[in-house]
Amino acid sequence: MSEDRPVESSEFGGAEHDESRALDSVMAERRRLLSLAFRMMGTLADAEDVVQETYVRWYRLEPEERNEIAAPAAWLMRVASRISLDLLGSARARRETYVGQWLPEPVPADLFADTAKAPLNSSHLAADPLERVTLDDAVSMALLTVLEAMTPAERVAFVLHDVFGVPFDEIAGVVGRSAAATRQLATSARRRVRRGRRAQVSSHQHNEVVRAFRDATVGGDIEDLLRVLAPGVELRVDGGGFVNAAPQVIRGSDHVARWFMGVMRKQPTLRLEQRDTADGLGYILRNEGRRYGMITFDVSDKGITNVWLMLNPMKLTNWSLDY
Template sequence: MSTTAEPGRERSVPDLSVIVGERRQLVNLAYRLLGSLAEAEDAVQEAYARWYALSRPQQEAIASPGAWLTTVVTRVCLDLLGSARARRERYVGEWLPEPLPDRSEWIGGSAGGGPADPADWVTLDESVDMAFLLVLETMTPAERVAFVLHDVFRYPFPEVAGIVGRTPAACRQLATSARRRVRAVQAPATPTGAQAGLVRHFKQAWEARDIAALVGLLAPDATMTADGGGLAGAALRPVVGGERIAQYLIHLADRAPGLTLLERTVNGRPGLVARHAGVNATVAAFGLADGRVTHIWAVRNPEKLRPWSTSHLAADAP
């Protein structure tokens, strides 16, 4: 990837709109690399700070500002991923990626509380599915970066090599290893309509406190993982087994009178939001296979629920 001007050729400083126009792509990339919108925004902000710290001649010498910013964001994310293991060890309970709502449900609320910036939106596709993001978490930082850049964003391996500082052959090997991890845990795709119907039946059974119905909807070896981050009540370890999960959910509902369950899109898939005392307290994503719920990922850490504030989401969104 060439990032400097050819000798003897003059370049002007890129138009500000061109530089700012890269923001959405950079946020999309950083979120997939980090699994956190807050950290993704920080990584992108750091890249822009480095760009504006360059002198005018340095900026003029960069042939492709977009490629330069992508390289910086990726390397910032690599540094963060390198220290993630230690941060996870200090995290209270289980760690889950930060869930994202569908843009149709967002009616405002950038980090500063102003109108939503379209550049902040992360494109919701299969590469931000909660199960997929958790597979990415099992990869080494180098595997994750090579795989996301090549398989998700379609960068050719020579460009990936230039970004991560490895040979194209090494990057190809990293992506191949990552691909094996994905295939090893990838469940057969369930049509969106069937997903939504199953989640709706699950919601109705939970609301009715119908433990038998819940057990029937859950796979016998289903797993529920909750992320409270030490800031909200949550099981510190995964709850395993359909019957145990059903009992746990009924217990939670009994302890929170007035709990309201809302059908919402979570990272591009049908999910649920549990609202209590006017606050969206839990966002649940689901893994489904063979007509049953195999995984529930429940995020309760309020720091990860910024985009789900009731002041930001349409109250009656379907």
């Protein structure tokens, strides 16, 4: 029979405490993972699915397997990237049957603030700043639409390296290519992004032009509206089958201006309330006290070149009517 003795505090619950602390550190990565997955997938719902599956795979590991993982945060990021890569193909197939035009989800400017500015491997970032696209518009509609045109492997390579600073030899394991081939994927992706960033204007100029758009639209002055629209402006509207929307891209300043004037005539109670978006100033649309849509813009030195109008209520959940 063993002697009774006081139980030392370090013995009682020590393993449980360590496990709880490990769990906290893993769960602390959730926002970064969501930021990563959103850039990969383009919608918060799909990003949530990626993050959930990533954690499912973590908890399916045996305790011994988890203990062998030296950097859980890096492991979680690699797994989330692989899941995203697998899902991107099926996501594209689903979008082929989408009702009307499909757009990425617009999000507030600060939704993922500081999630990509401290990369896991900052020492691996290229010394030349031109090797990395600036992070200030990493979740803008302008960038997300360019990401949609990339192959899944290009997208994964670009997001992991240029946004999160993951070295190419690690990304190679995710995309199933050599490090050299992975570097070429990122280079090709970066070239696409740079083409989309030509003739950018300052945030001040962007906001001035966008305010002029609102004033002309609300005021019903088509001539003023035409002055702020680039000749080749394109309007895309995503209703998701929930709201009647333009089924095709509307091109040309005259067609876009007349479309907006028609909307304002049909819905005289529509209000445009400014919001800070990752693209700069944008507007939430309020109609008779309810959230109706979100509009964001791409502006060049020629005026507004792209207008993205989100009417799908499933992609408006992060936009509040309170401001």
